[in-house]
Amino acid sequence: MKYDPELRTVQVTRYVTPLREGGSLPAIVEADDDFLYVLKFRGAGQGAKALIAELLGGEIARALGFKVPELVYAQLDEAFGRTEPDEEIQDLLRASEGLNLALHYLQSAITFDALVTQVNPLLASQIVWFDCLITNVDRTPRNTNMLMWHKELWLIDHGASFFFHHSWQDIEKQAMRPFVQIKDHVLLQQATALEEVDRAFSALLTPELIDSIVSLIPDEWLVIDSPFETAEEHRQAYSQYLKTRIANTEVFVKEAQHAREALI
Numbered sequence: 297m298k299y300d301p302e303l304r305t306v307q308v309t310r311y312v313t314p315l316r317e318g319g320s321l322p323a324i325v326e327a328d329d330d331f332l333y334v335l336k337f338r339g340a341g342q343g344a345k346a347l348i349a350e351l352l353g354g355e356i357a358r359a360l361g362f363k364v365p366e367l368v369y370a371q372l373d374e375a376f377g378r379t380e381p382d383e384e385i386q387d388l389l390r391a392s393e394g395l396n397l398a399l400h401y402l403q404s405a406i407t408f409d410a411l412v413t414q415v416n417p418l419l420a421s422q423i424v425w426f427d428c429l430i431t432n433v434d435r436t437p438r439n440t441n442m443l444m445w446h447k448e449l450w451l452i453d454h455g456a457s458f459f460f461h462h463s464w465q466d467i468e469k470q471a472m473r474p475f476v477q478i479k480d481h482v483l484l485q486q487a488t489a490l491e492e493v494d495r496a497f498s499a500l501l502t503p504e505l506i507d508s509i510v511s512l513i514p515d516e517w518l519v520i521d522s523p524f525e526t527a528e529e530h531r532q533a534y535s536q537y538l539k540t541r542i543a544n545t546e547v548f549v550k551e552a553q554h555a556r557e558a559l560i
Contacts, residue, residue, distance in 0.1 A: 308335065308373075312326060314385060337396055350399075351512060356430065357426060399452065407440065407443060418489050425494060433459070441454075475548045484559060498545050506535055510531055518531060
């Protein structure tokens with residue numbers, strides 16, 4: 297099935313419950329389409345940068361064929377949450393008025409446990425390669441950020457990826473760096489097909505596809521504390537980072553292979 301980058305917009309209508317295991321206090325909310333979502337707040341922690349990382353990571357994963365909960369833009373009105381009794385949550389809601397990001401809530405999904413569920417080498421290699429590309433530090437045995445839902449593996453929570461964008465220094469050099477944190481990846485030991493995956497995934501992620509995914513980032517997320525003069529210039533920097541990284545995948549593939557050899 298051809299991947300066509302496009303996100304729906306929903307209106308948040310009801311705050312259901314906070315997910316306090318997340319450092320940025322995400323919450324389960326209901327929207328005007330009657331579905332439940334896990335809402336990531338623009339006013340939390342790393343703010344818009346975490347939403348951009350979540351958006352880029354989730355949609356690149358979808359383009360590569362992984363199962364990822366649907367991402368939607370989530371509109372939070374000024375009046376929303378005024379009756380919320382918890383002051384911390386009320387402050388968060390007030391700081392997040394406008395456009396946020398939400399993931400479809402996978403009801404009854406269970407956290408992936410590597411001791412219980414065996415992942416085949418090809419899928420393990422695909423996930424390791426993907427996490428190297430987006431520099432995702434959050435796929436460790438302690439915090440796998442994967443769910444089992446209807447007996448299938450789903451990837452979630454990519455907000456800690458792309459950590460280079462917290463400083464925007466030497467973008468070209470950052471794009472060509474190996475990802476040394478891959479040594480802590482929960483699936484690294486099973487990732488025996490990295491070269492095969494590298495050929496396939498590098499071919500899939502064309503410059504045109506990268507541009508179309510990056511174009512999904514809303515302007516209002518790009519103008520907050522931005523080192524760039526315009527939202528478009530900011531957007532182009534993300535595109536250039538990803539294109540450079542995809543053109544130099546051998547750097548992070550070799551790092552992952554060496555880290556795996558050290559494990560076994």
